[in-house]
Amino acid sequence: MNEELFKKVNEKISAKFPDAIEASDLAYDFPSYTIKKDNIHEVLEFLKNDEELNFHFLTDLTGFQTADEKQLGVIYHLHNMPKNYRVRIRTYFDINKPEIPTATDIWPGANWMERETFDFYGVRFKGHPKLKRILNVDEMDIFPMRKEYPLEDQARDDKDDKMFGR
Amino acid sequence: MSKKDNTIPESEETIEKEYSILNLGPTHPATHGIFQNILKMDGEIIHEAEPTVGYIHRAFEKLAERRPYNQITPITDRLNYCSSPINNMGWHMTVEKLIGCTVPKRVDYMRVIIMELARIADHLVCNSVIGVDTGAMTGFLYIFQWREKIYDIYEGICGARLTTNIGRIGGFEREWSKDVWDKIHNFLKEYPKALKEFSNLLERNKIFMDRTVNCGPISAKMALEYSFTGPNLRAAGVDYDVRVATPYSSYQDFDFIIPIGTAGDTYDRFMVRQEEMWQSLKIIEQAIKNMPKDQPFHADLPEFYLPPKEEVYNNMEALIYHFKIVMGETEVPKGEVYHCVEGGNGELGFYLVSDGGRTPYRLHFRRPCFIYYQAYSEMVKGIMLSDAIITMSSMNVIAGELDA
Numbered sequence: 336m337n338e339e340l341f342k343k344v345n346e347k348i349s350a351k352f353p354d355a356i357e358a359s360d361l362a363y364d365f366p367s368y369t370i371k372k373d374n375i376h377e378v379l380e381f382l383k384n385d386e387e388l389n390f391h392f393l394t395d396l397t398g399f400q401t402a403d404e405k406q407l408g409v410i411y412h413l414h415n416m417p418k419n420y421r422v423r424i425r426t427y428f429d430i431n432k433p434e435i436p437t438a439t440d441i442w443p444g445a446n447w448m449e450r451e452t453f454d455f456y457g458v459r460f461k462g463h464p465k466l467k468r469i470l471n472v473d474e475m476d477i478f479p480m481r482k483e484y485p486l487e488d489q490a491r492d493d494k495d496d497k498m499f500g501r
Numbered sequence: 502m503s504k505k506d507n508t509i510p511e512s513e514e515t516i517e518k519e520y521s522i523l524n525l526g527p528t529h530p531a532t533h534g535i536f537q538n539i540l541k542m543d544g545e546i547i548h549e550a551e552p553t554v555g556y557i558h559r560a561f562e563k564l565a566e567r568r569p570y571n572q573i574t575p576i577t578d579r580l581n582y583c584s585s586p587i588n589n590m591g592w593h594m595t596v597e598k599l600i601g602c603t604v605p606k607r608v609d610y611m612r613v614i615i616m617e618l619a620r621i622a623d624h625l626v627c628n629s630v631i632g633v634d635t636g637a638m639t640g641f642l643y644i645f646q647w648r649e650k651i652y653d654i655y656e657g658i659c660g661a662r663l664t665t666n667i668g669r670i671g672g673f674e675r676e677w678s679k680d681v682w683d684k685i686h687n688f689l690k691e692y693p694k695a696l697k698e699f700s701n702l703l704e705r706n707k708i709f710m711d712r713t714v715n716c717g718p719i720s721a722k723m724a725l726e727y728s729f730t731g732p733n734l735r736a737a738g739v740d741y742d743v744r745v746a747t748p749y750s751s752y753q754d755f756d757f758i759i760p761i762g763t764a765g766d767t768y769d770r771f772m773v774r775q776e777e778m779w780q781s782l783k784i785i786e787q788a789i790k791n792m793p794k795d796q797p798f799h800a801d802l803p804e805f806y807l808p809p810k811e812e813v814y815n816n817m818e819a820l821i822y823h824f825k826i827v828m829g830e831t832e833v834p835k836g837e838v839y840h841c842v843e844g845g846n847g848e849l850g851f852y853l854v855s856d857g858g859r860t861p862y863r864l865h866f867r868r869p870c871f872i873y874y875q876a877y878s879e880m881v882k883g884i885m886l887s888d889a890i891i892t893m894s895s896m897n898v899i900a901g902e903l904d905a
Contacts, residue, residue, distance in 0.1 A: 444728030470555035
């Protein structure tokens with residue numbers, strides 16, 4: 336159903352930015368592209384300003400950690416409402432150097448979504464107007480959604496919390 | 502003219518302007534939830550607002566990474582707790598999309614009925630609370646009994662009222678009883694009268710209009726830039742509705758209109774929600790009328806849908822599936838899906854990444870509240886404090902959805 340859109344976006348990006356696309360797929364009928372970190376800002380800007388594609392609406396922005404725990408990612412869901420085009424843009428980068436340009440200059444609505452991503456994954460969005468924690472307390476010194484911080488082991492028995500009815 | 506006339510007298514030059522800082526929240530009856538706004542006030546005018554959120558953050562995304570798929574449904578209840586069934590259904594449909602399951606048409610229609618009832622409950626709370634914040638308690642007290650009746654319908658279907666956990670992956674937990682159908686029919690018969698009275702009370706009320714018209718407006722352009730969805734975007738004049746743009750659960754079968762506003766102010770948001778309730782009633786009527794007969798109330802999906810208890814005792818396959826579902830050992834395909842539904846507040850999205858394990862690898866909720874609340878500080882700049890309160894209640898900011 337979305338094959339046409341998938342090809343069109345692919346062609347448009349590769350024409351403008353050769354080798355910016357690392358991978359692309361159409362799983363579950365949703366065009367997705369993995370873009371190189373260095374190109375991400377200009378690709379997003381291009382997708383928004385291109386007259387035909389015009390992804391004027393940022394549906395969602397969120398963080399991601401790859402299974403080998405060495406890379407972080409940011410996932411963008413873009414939407415063109417009049418034509419009902421939706422695409423997913425991913426970008427991955429080294430977990431030790433989690434820096435990526437902000438998208439707030441393209442979509443002001445990215446502001447809190449980027450703050451949330453910073454809060455949970457520690458992605459530093461360069462150029463963000465006010466990058467600080469949003470849902471967690473300011474004093475927190477970890478990035479809780481990373482896989483290195485697992486939830487408490489449910490089987491542990493070394494805790495004395497009779498008061499909490501366990 | 503001499504030069505002297507244009508200069509400001511010396512005495513005024515020395516007056517320093519000071520703003521007073523006012524804490525609105527975290528617990529304040531007018532904010533309808535736990536969030537704080539640090540306001541910089543110039544008299545009664547808001548100069549700057551600095552929202553702080555996260556007071557009821559419960560780490561749902563992290564929790565979801567440990568839970569099997571059917572145990573995530575209760576988490577979704579607690580997002581927008583004014584319309585939990587929509588969240589539940591949205592989650593069920595996301596999983597169905599991932600595992601590639603199609604449900605019978607009848608399930609779709611039953612889901613539509615429940616989701617539209619939930620939308621009515623959501624909008625009803627929001628609109629009556631706008632009334633309360635403008636000083637009209639009557640409408641709130643009067644219309645609230647109808648939310649109670651909707652909750653009675655939920656109760657008949659799933660046993661719970663607020664955090665419903667309604668339905669299962671693949672359909673509904675049981676056939677709806679005659680009592681439930683009676684309650685739905687009764688609701689459809691009686692509610693329009695109450696809603697009409699509620700409209701008469703507020704819609705053309707001079708006091709109400711003076712308070713809400715041109716209060717906290719947002720332009721369509723700015724609303725789109727700030728990723729607004731739902732009634733708040735439609736009030737600004739953009740006819741985007743997920744039910745129409747990307748139909749799910751057979752919404753393409755129904756005939757309804759998308760109400761839109763023009764100014765994006767509090768009054769328009771109120772009116773859009775008001776009209777959406779009428780449209781929801783229309784959809785429910787159509788769903789009941791065209792409900793397919795002789796179809797089961799769930800899909801044939803043994804890996805996810807719990808078998809009837811009698812079969813568990815007498816049938817080996819049923820016992821195995823029952824065990825696997827309860828222990829959360831069901832296999833799911835690898836994949837990455839995004840599914841969105843039109844929640845009470847806008848596009849409620851589920852971004853789900855599965856690595857084939859028993860739990861999601863990553864689950865992200867696109868919560869409309871969280872995304873549009875960031876425009877609040879922009880919207881209240883330069884307006885009166887009392888207007889900021891009704892702007893917030895007309896945006897329907899739900900703390901549970903805001904903080905996840």
